Amino acid sequence: xxxxxxxxxxxxxxxxxxxxxxxxxxxxxxxxxxxxxxxxxxxxxxxxxxxxxxxxxxxxxxxxxxxxxxxxxxxxxxxxxxxxxxxxxxxxxxxxxxxxxxxxxxxxxxxxxxxxxxxxxxxxxxxxxxxxxxxxxxxxxxxxxxxxxxxxxxxxxxxxxxxxxxxxxxxxxxxxxxxxxxxxxxxxxxxxxxxxxxxxxxxxxxxxxxxxxxxxxxxxxxxxxxxxxxxxxxxxxxxxxxxxxxxxxxxxxxxxxxxxxxxxxxxxxxxxxxxxxxxxxxxxxxxxxxxxxxxxxxxxxxxxxxxxxxxxxxxxxxxxxxxxxxxxxxxxxxxxxxxxxxxxxxxxxxxxxxxxxxxxxxxxxxxxxxxxxxxxxxxxxxxxxxxxxxxxxxxxxxxxxxxxxxxxxxxxxxxxxxxxxxxxxxxxxxxxxxxxxxxxxxxxxxxxxxxxxxxxxxxxxxxxxxxxxxxxxxxxxxxxxxxxxxxxxxxxxxxxxxxx
Amino acid sequence: xxxxxxxxxxxxxxxxxxxxxxxxxxxxxxxxxxxxxxxxxxxxxxxxxxxxxxxxxxxxxxxxxxxxxxxxxxxxxxxxxxxxxxxxxxxxxxxxxxxxxxxxxxxxxxxxxxxxxxxxxxxxxxxxxxxxxxxxxxxxxxxxxxxxxxxxxxxxxxxxxxxxxxxxxxxxxxxxxxxxxxxxxxxxxxxxxxxxxxxxxxxxxxxxxxxxxxxxxxxxxxxxxxxxxxxxxxxxxxxxxxxxxxxxxxxxxxxxxxxxxxxxxxxxxxxxxxxxxxxxxxxxxxxxxxxxxxxxxxxxxxxxxxxxxxxxxxxxxxxxxxxxxxxxxxxxxxxxxxxxxxxxxxxxxxxxxxxxxxxxxxxxxxxxxxxxxxxxxxxxxxxxxxxxxxxxxxxxxxxxxxxxxxxxxxxxxxxxxxxxxxxxxxxxxxxxxxxxxxxxxxxxxxxxxxxxxxxxxxxxxxxxxxxxxxxxxxxxxxxxxxxxxxx
Numbered sequence: 001x002x003x004x005x006x007x008x009x010x011x012x013x014x015x016x017x018x019x020x021x022x023x024x025x026x027x028x029x030x031x032x033x034x035x036x037x038x039x040x041x042x043x044x045x046x047x048x049x050x051x052x053x054x055x056x057x058x059x060x061x062x063x064x065x066x067x068x069x070x071x072x073x074x075x076x077x078x079x080x081x082x083x084x085x086x087x088x089x090x091x092x093x094x095x096x097x098x099x100x101x102x103x104x105x106x107x108x109x110x111x112x113x114x115x116x117x118x119x120x121x122x123x124x125x126x127x128x129x130x131x132x133x134x135x136x137x138x139x140x141x142x143x144x145x146x147x148x149x150x151x152x153x154x155x156x157x158x159x160x161x162x163x164x165x166x167x168x169x170x171x172x173x174x175x176x177x178x179x180x181x182x183x184x185x186x187x188x189x190x191x192x193x194x195x196x197x198x199x200x201x202x203x204x205x206x207x208x209x210x211x212x213x214x215x216x217x218x219x220x221x222x223x224x225x226x227x228x229x230x231x232x233x234x235x236x237x238x239x240x241x242x243x244x245x246x247x248x249x250x251x252x253x254x255x256x257x258x259x260x261x262x263x264x265x266x267x268x269x270x271x272x273x274x275x276x277x278x279x280x281x282x283x284x285x286x287x288x289x290x291x292x293x294x295x296x297x298x299x300x301x302x303x304x305x306x307x308x309x310x311x312x313x314x315x316x317x318x319x320x321x322x323x324x325x326x327x328x329x330x331x332x333x334x335x336x337x338x339x340x341x342x343x344x345x346x347x348x349x350x351x352x353x354x355x356x357x358x359x360x361x362x363x364x365x366x367x368x369x370x371x372x373x374x375x376x377x378x379x380x381x382x383x384x385x386x387x388x389x390x391x392x393x394x395x396x397x398x399x400x401x402x403x404x405x406x407x408x409x410x411x412x413x414x415x416x417x418x419x420x421x422x423x424x425x426x427x428x429x430x431x432x433x434x435x436x437x438x439x440x441x442x443x444x445x446x447x448x449x450x451x452x453x454x455x456x457x458x459x460x461x462x463x464x465x466x467x468x469x470x471x472x473x474x475x476x477x478x479x480x481x482x483x484x485x486x487x488x489x490x491x492x493x494x495x496x497x498x499x500x
Numbered sequence: 501x502x503x504x505x506x507x508x509x510x511x512x513x514x515x516x517x518x519x520x521x522x523x524x525x526x527x528x529x530x531x532x533x534x535x536x537x538x539x540x541x542x543x544x545x546x547x548x549x550x551x552x553x554x555x556x557x558x559x560x561x562x563x564x565x566x567x568x569x570x571x572x573x574x575x576x577x578x579x580x581x582x583x584x585x586x587x588x589x590x591x592x593x594x595x596x597x598x599x600x601x602x603x604x605x606x607x608x609x610x611x612x613x614x615x616x617x618x619x620x621x622x623x624x625x626x627x628x629x630x631x632x633x634x635x636x637x638x639x640x641x642x643x644x645x646x647x648x649x650x651x652x653x654x655x656x657x658x659x660x661x662x663x664x665x666x667x668x669x670x671x672x673x674x675x676x677x678x679x680x681x682x683x684x685x686x687x688x689x690x691x692x693x694x695x696x697x698x699x700x701x702x703x704x705x706x707x708x709x710x711x712x713x714x715x716x717x718x719x720x721x722x723x724x725x726x727x728x729x730x731x732x733x734x735x736x737x738x739x740x741x742x743x744x745x746x747x748x749x750x751x752x753x754x755x756x757x758x759x760x761x762x763x764x765x766x767x768x769x770x771x772x773x774x775x776x777x778x779x780x781x782x783x784x785x786x787x788x789x790x791x792x793x794x795x796x797x798x799x800x801x802x803x804x805x806x807x808x809x810x811x812x813x814x815x816x817x818x819x820x821x822x823x824x825x826x827x828x829x830x831x832x833x834x835x836x837x838x839x840x841x842x843x844x845x846x847x848x849x850x851x852x853x854x855x856x857x858x859x860x861x862x863x864x865x866x867x868x869x870x871x872x873x874x875x876x877x878x879x880x881x882x883x884x885x886x887x888x889x890x891x892x893x894x895x896x897x898x899x900x901x902x903x904x905x906x907x908x909x910x911x912x913x914x915x916x917x918x919x920x921x922x923x924x925x926x927x928x929x930x931x932x933x934x935x936x937x938x939x940x941x942x943x944x945x946x947x948x949x950x951x952x953x954x955x956x957x958x959x960x961x962x963x964x965x966x967x968x969x970x971x972x973x974x975x976x977x978x979x980x981x982x983x984x985x986x987x
Contacts, residue, residue: 066977067903104870129899136890143929148936155933162929166889167922173899174914177906 002045003059003073003124006083007117009039014113021106029101032109033094036116040087046080054479056080063130067180068190072127077476078329082123082256085336088462089248090116095455096344097241100351101149108149108241111141115245122253126194128176128261132169135253139165142242142250150237157230157237164230168220175213178206179265194261198487201495203268211266211273218262219277221254224314225284228307232295235303236356240347243299247306248340252332255313259328259484263320267488268495270318277318278405282412285311289418293425297356298346302339305382305422308415309335309390315412316397320488324400325481326474327393333473334381334389334466337459341378345371348452349430353440358429362436370448372431374456379423381463384416389466503564510561510569513548513577514617520544521610528603534596541606542588545613549581560986565689566627570986572832573621575979576755580620580748583839584613586958587747590850591740593952598855600648608645612638612744616752623763625678625688628756632720633671639749640664642741643733651856652738659736666729670719677712680705693764710766714775717760720753721809722802723779724786731794734802735860739853742798743846746805747839754812758819758831762987767820776817780913783810784920791927797849798860800927801842804886807920808838814913815901821908825984830900832980837885837897837969844882844962848875851955862931867939874956876935878963883928885966888921893969896977 013035017028046056054076063071075083093112101108118138125131139162147158176192183200184190191197202210220227231251235243263270270277285308292304309331316328348371350356365372381388384395394416401409448456466473508515524540527533552574560570567573588609595602615634622628644660646652678688684706685692693706715726722730734742761767767776787807794800812834819827852859852868852875859865869876885894898921905914969976 062974063972064974064977066974066981133890133895136895140884140889144936147933158933159926159929163922163925166887166925167918170902170918170921173902174906174918177899177903181903181906 001059002042002057003075006039006042006124007073007120009035009042010113010117010120013038014110014117017109017113018106021104025105028106028109029094029098032113033091035113036087036090036094039116039120040084040091043080043083043087046075046083054483063127067129067192069129069192070127071130072193073121073124073130074126075124076480077478078256078259078480079123081329081333081473081476082252083120085252085333086116086119086123086249088458089244089336089340092248092340092344092455092459093241093244095451096244096347097239098451100240100347103149108145111144112241112245114138114141115145116249119245119249119253123256127192128179128194128197129192131261132173132176135172136166136169138250138253139169142246145242145245146234146238149239149242151239152237153233154237157233160230161234164220164227168217168227171213172217175210178202178210178213197265198491200265201491202266203495207266207269208272211262211269214257214262214265215273215277218254218257219280219314221257222251222310222314223254223307224310225280225287225307228284228288231307232300232303235306235343236297236299240344240351243343243347244340247303247343248336251306251310252336255310255317255328255332258314258317259325259481263317264484264488267491271320271492274318274320275405275408278315278401278408281311281314281318282408282415283311284308284314285412285415286418289415289422293418293422296358298349298358298426298430299343299356301358301422301426302342302346305342305419306335306339308419309339309382309394311412311415312394312397315401315408319397319401319404320485321400321403322478322481322485323396324404325485326477327396327398327400329393329477329481330389330466330470330473331393331397334393334463337462337466338378338381338390341374341456341459342382344452344455345375345378348448352444352446353442355440358426360436360438360440361430363431363433364435364445365431366435367442367445368447370453374448374453374460375431376427377460378456379427383419383423387464387467389463389470392467392470507563510555510559510563511567511621512551512555513574513581514614514621516544516548516551517581517610517614517617520548521607521614524603524607524610528607532601532603534602537603537606538588538592541610542585544610545581545585545588548613548617549578549585552577552581562623566624567618567621568623569621571983572986573755575832575983576620576751576835577617579836579839580613580616580752583748583751583843584609584616584744586843586847586962587740587743589954589958590743590847593955594738594740594850594853595645595855598646598649599651600646605642605645608638608641609744612642613748616748619752620755622756623690623759625682625690628760629671629674629678631756632674632753635749635752636663636667636671636720639741639745640667642744643737645741646738646855649855653853653856653858654738655736656738659733662729662736663733666719670716670726672716673712673719674716677709677714677716680709680712684709690760690763693766707769707771710769710772711775713760714772714779717753717757718779721750721757722806723809723813724783724806727783727786727806730806731790731799731802735796735798738855739798739846739850739858739860743843743850746801746846747842750805750809751835751839754809754831754835758816758828759987761816762819762828767817773817773820776813777910777913780810780813780817781916783807783813784916788920788923788927792923794927795862796860797862797865797931800862800931801845804924804927805842807924808886810920811898811901811917812838814910814917815904817913818904818908818910821910822904825981825987826900826907827904828984828987829977829980830897830904832984833900833973833977834897836976836980837893840962840965840969841882841885841892841894844878844959844966845886847955847959847962848879848882851875851952851959862934865931865935866937868935871939875959878959880932880935881963881966883932885970887925887928891967891970893966893973895970896973
């Protein structure tokens with residue numbers, strides 16, 4: 001029941017925000033903040049509830065019995081980690097929007113909370129129809145956030161975001177339906193239940209096509225080469241809060257989908273496909289790092305680095321061993337924080353000087369010392385400095401991947417070097433050197449406010465925690481990943497025996 | 501064969517509708533009174549819908565060789581009568597300011613509905629043709645209704661003549677096809693084709709007949725390449741007539757097509773499936789691609805309706821391959837969904853338009869979200885539903901179509917469905933985006949200051965249906981599953 005509450009609170013809170021705008025334009029943000037904090041608090045109750053199996057909370061109710069669809073929500077350690085990340089970044093996003101969104105705040109927070117509700121649904125749904133339902137539900141409010149509160153080229157960016165995710169989403173829908181239909185053929189009943197569908201054996205060419213439906217959809221959201229081109233546009237045009245949610249949370253739904261659905265449902269096809277996926281990951285890492293380096297727009301730059309970092313996640317997932325998966329999960333969490341922080345910094349800069357063009361900037365250090373310090377911290381985190389969360393994630397992912405594919409891992413590891421190059425490059429261009437003002441109004445170039453410092457401090461603590469004592473997080477995801485691994489190993493063994 | 505009282509009782513909806521039309525006509529003869537005529541029509545349509553619902557449990561009987569009264573036909577009778585009632589309510593404010601006689605419009609609307617109801621209850625060529633012609637004849641009048649108005653905003657005459665000529669040609673195709681089949685079988689019942697042996701079909705007359713019938717129906721459904729008339733007629737007609745044409749005019753014909761292919765087992769004949777698949781893919785691509793180019797909302801929705809008819813044909817093709825009735829269920833559910841969302845979308849455009857001032861370019865909707873939030877929210881929901889986004893009934897409908905397609909393993913058609921829906925997103929979102937932009941010109945803010953209470957009720961009711969069935973479709977799915985066994 002707690003899971004239903006988590007989603008319902010956000011939906012209701014969103015409506016309340018919209019309606020409250022009439023009474024006072026400051027009311028929506030307050031309601032939004034309280035709603036997400038309430039949700040966050042409720043999530044802590046999931047931490048104590050260690051059940052006998054890996055699932056800590058389950059809710060199931062019949063929904064559309066004609067198709068064997070049920071309203072089936074469940075959470076395990078992996079979901080809980082991502083739920084916490086969602087709520088935490090939800091609070092951060094509201095903080096980012098606090099002063100920035102002056103226009104129609106009620107509708108803005110409505111969309112923000114509904115996006116979060118969709119994400120919470122995605123992380124908890126275990127009926128594939130329901131999963132797809134939430135997968136799509138989170139799109140529309142995100143579209144509206146970009147299309148209404150975005151920057152100069154918002155229509156194009158919002159449209160591209162929507163069409164990319166929606167079209168690939170439909171491919172996933174077809175795959176889900178094929179899977180459910182094969183369940184009907186093999187086991188005699190229609191079902192969209194995750195546990196039931198794990199028993200379906202789809203092999204050969206059919207298995208590969210159906211797996212590809214999932215893979216394309218998830219790797220578009222992740223995003224990975226060659227489906228990444230929507231992301232730089234969406235990020236650079238979205239308002240800061242939108243970027244925070246997009247980079248911090250929405251991208252993670254793609255990775256979550258790969259871990260939870262794409263690989264476990266089709267272990268055989270995935271293993272056959274792994275070299276291709278890992279190659280794509282390595283290409284993503286290097287190519288997008290290179291492209292990031294060539295950007296002038298600071299938000300586009302960060303967006304490309306996101307794609308690059310997500311490459312480590314794909315690499316880890318398709319290596320499919322415990323270390324690699326742990327690495328992927330840690331990278332998801334750490335990147336969620338560091339990318340969100342970097343987008344907040346870029347958004348903060350844009351809010352102050354109304355440009356994202358880096359050649360126009362330079363030498364901001366003396367004017368905004370606190371901001372510079374924060375920027376250095378998060379850039380260093382993003383480039384993978386030991387002691388911070390991103391290092392743990394990428395290191396584990398590489399160690400794991402090394403066991404699966406040496407060549408690709410070696411190639412991908414060069415991404416760490418490129419990461420240092422572009423991260424330090426940004427610092428140099430924007431904060432170091434002579435003070436440079438080419439054609440923008442710097443009268444509002446003020447240092448970080450206390451509220452902003454509070455948010456950044458919280459994210460810093462998170463990253464340091466992940467870097468110094470990752471065991472807290474690893475031990476939560478460990479049993480889940482172990483079970484996924486043993487299940488898929490079992491399926492592979494069975495099908496091998498069948499083959500012999 | 502004599503008709504008994506019991507038979508008459510079974511066709512109560514048709515009788516109520518006919519009575520309504522006669523009553524409305526007499527009322528006009530006594531004295532012109534716009535509200536009274538409108539009220540009689542709305543009440544009659546509601547009554548007909550209620551009588552259909554009451555008859556539904558347990559009725560399954562052939563009334564004369566022409567009409568079949570079973571839960572399936574009664575379900576669609578109820579749906580059509582309710583939709584016609586909604587359209588009547590939406591028409592009222594639209595025509596209120598017309599500088600011409602306004603009462604006969606409702607007469608035409610009532611008669612058209614008689615035709616539609618006969619269509620969904622027919623399993624015989626004669627009743628199908630009678631229903632189709634009754635429907636079309638009334639629609640010519642409805643499309644041309646504002647022709648004598650000095651201030652009419654559109655080109656009703658052009659639209660009506662275009663529709664008349666092409667529709668008559670299509671009826672000619674239909675009749676010739678029926679004649680060819682009659683020449684083979686000697687009967688006009690849909691079931692006649694099943695009696696044919698393989699050898700007599702080999703001579704080709706029946707196949708040609710079927711193809712002619714397919715072409716005739718494809719014209720009425722505006723499937724590509726028989727779609728040329730659709731955007732022009734939609735654009736030129738007064739908004740409520742367009743609404744009628746786009747919803748009931750399509751759904752009733754689709755039901756009769758479905759019944760025809762199911763009863764006659766026409767899909768088993770060589771070539772018919774190929775033709776239908778071809779029509780489906782062509783309609784999906786042509787409809788969606790041409791919709792991209794439109795600046796006029798009516799034309800845009802016209803092209804989108806062409807695409808939607810293409811989506812529906814996928815389920816018709818699938819119904820041949822799948823065991824069980826899932827194809828028929830998919831079609832039935834999607835038709836209901838299509839009626840709800842098209843009514844809603846056209847309803848909003850009707851609400852902001854008047855007979856002397858139609859708001860039908862996309863730019864007219866600029867900033868609607870901030871001027872009329874409720875109306876814009878309804879329009880957005882309808883468009884998202886047409887695009888097949890979850891939380892709306894359009895998604896469940898599309899899910900059904902995908903399901904039928906997957907079960908029948910129609911991969912190329914499913915690919916067309918995905919591509920088509922992807923293109924479709926673009927033009928639906930374009931309208932939504934335009935509504936979100938801030939309004940610029942001052943005259944837009946005066947857009948339809950007085951909105952009628954009844955129209956608000958209708959679009960809100962449709963929105964509730966849209967969301968309700970999108971979130972909890974189980975009751976309607978169960979109902980449709982039950983009635984689909986009768987086709």
